[in-house]
Amino acid sequence: MKLFYLLNSFAGQYVLQSLLHAFIAVVIVDFAIYFWKIKNPALRQKLRFIVVAFPVVSFPIYQLINPERGSPFFRLYEALFDINRWLTITLWDRIPLSVFLAVIIFFTIIIFMIQEFIPIIRHFFEHEDKEETMQFHDVQYQERIDRALYGLPADNVEISVIEDNDQFIYSTTGKASVIYITTGLIDDLSDDELKVALAHEVAHILRNRKPLLIIVFFLRIIMFYNPVTLIEFRRIVEDEEKICDDMAISWTQSPQVLIDTLNKFYIKEEKHRDNKKKGFVSIEEYSHNMLIKSRIERIVMGNDNGGEGFWLKFSAVLLAIVIINYYVV
Numbered sequence: 001m002k003l004f005y006l007l008n009s010f011a012g013q014y015v016l017q018s019l020l021h022a023f024i025a026v027v028i029v030d031f032a033i034y035f036w037k038i039k040n041p042a043l044r045q046k047l048r049f050i051v052v053a054f055p056v057v058s059f060p061i062y063q064l065i066n067p068e069r070g071s072p073f074f075r076l077y078e079a080l081f082d083i084n085r086w087l088t089i090t091l092w093d094r095i096p097l098s099v100f101l102a103v104i105i106f107f108t109i110i111i112f113m114i115q116e117f118i119p120i121i122r123h124f125f126e127h128e129d130k131e132e133t134m135q136f137h138d139v140q141y142q143e144r145i146d147r148a149l150y151g152l153p154a155d156n157v158e159i160s161v162i163e164d165n166d167q168f169i170y171s172t173t174g175k176a177s178v179i180y181i182t183t184g185l186i187d188d189l190s191d192d193e194l195k196v197a198l199a200h201e202v203a204h205i206l207r208n209r210k211p212l213l214i215i216v217f218f219l220r221i222i223m224f225y226n227p228v229t230l231i232e233f234r235r236i237v238e239d240e241e242k243i244c245d246d247m248a249i250s251w252t253q254s255p256q257v258l259i260d261t262l263n264k265f266y267i268k269e270e271k272h273r274d275n276k277k278k279g280f281v282s283i284e285e286y287s288h289n290m291l292i293k294s295r296i297e298r299i300v301m302g303n304d305n306g307g308e309g310f311w312l313k314f315s316a317v318l319l320a321i322v323i324i325n326y327y328v329v
Helices: 002-007 010-035 041-065 072-078 083-087 097-133 139-149 183-188 191-208 211-222 227-252 255-274 283-301 310-326
Strands: 157-162 169-172 177-182
Touching: 010 041, 010 083, 010 097, 010 227, 010 310, 041 211, 041 227, 041 310, 083 097, 097 227, 139 157, 139 183, 139 191, 157 183, 157 191, 169 191, 177 183, 177 191, 191 211, 191 227, 191 255, 211 227, 227 255, 227 283, 255 283
Parallel strands: 157 177
Antiparallel strands: 169 177
């Protein structure tokens, strides 16, 4: 009973309606992407931004427009959907539906803490120590790096080569942008493949300097309890990888080289699986390989822009979400 009253408080209604509004927004956005065949990752990302951003402000804006929106009269006669009616339903005559909702929110918060918040905090405190201890300098590697960077917009980007047989590359942003790459990966890549791999990371650095992506990240933190936002944020991240692929291809004019490079990462994960118990595949590895596969397939099939009249479509989607969610309380 206390849980029901908590969910009916102002904070509780904010949480509930942001969940509902995010769910309706993602349904409308996904339908629009499918119906209009929008395949360009940059355009898809803009539409998905609505799903992350709108639920943050929808409830207070609607209440400012109509303070009586949460009244019994509005809920009974004007609303299309009233979450309070569903929260009173009990399953098997024992467990209120509100308990299941609370469990979903709880597990979403746990996933957010484990996957996103704690790693960010750990990275913040460990970054300086890693930067001092992991750097490795060798003339041969430096020459290859310099050749690979030629022609790329990487004037303010530092490259740190790490002496490690494992194969990985990642970039950090901030006051000093750094791309970390291992000697094992450099040895495994040709000069053209090294260039396209670095180009992809340079694209990440340039993209992460844009305020829109920073806003998306902070909105994700605000919606830490929202499972819809959790999923949609992951999809925005996947689109970001594909956008950086497009930027790398535009700089290098080598789509096949990027495909060959991505295949090496995919095969590496497959070989890693063979060393494990038969039939065991981690969710992280599976999602990684699925993303690599989708990136390769998109490059092979080409990029259907779908940008004709995009902002008109964007406005129509946003208007539909605003109107429908007004009547969802």
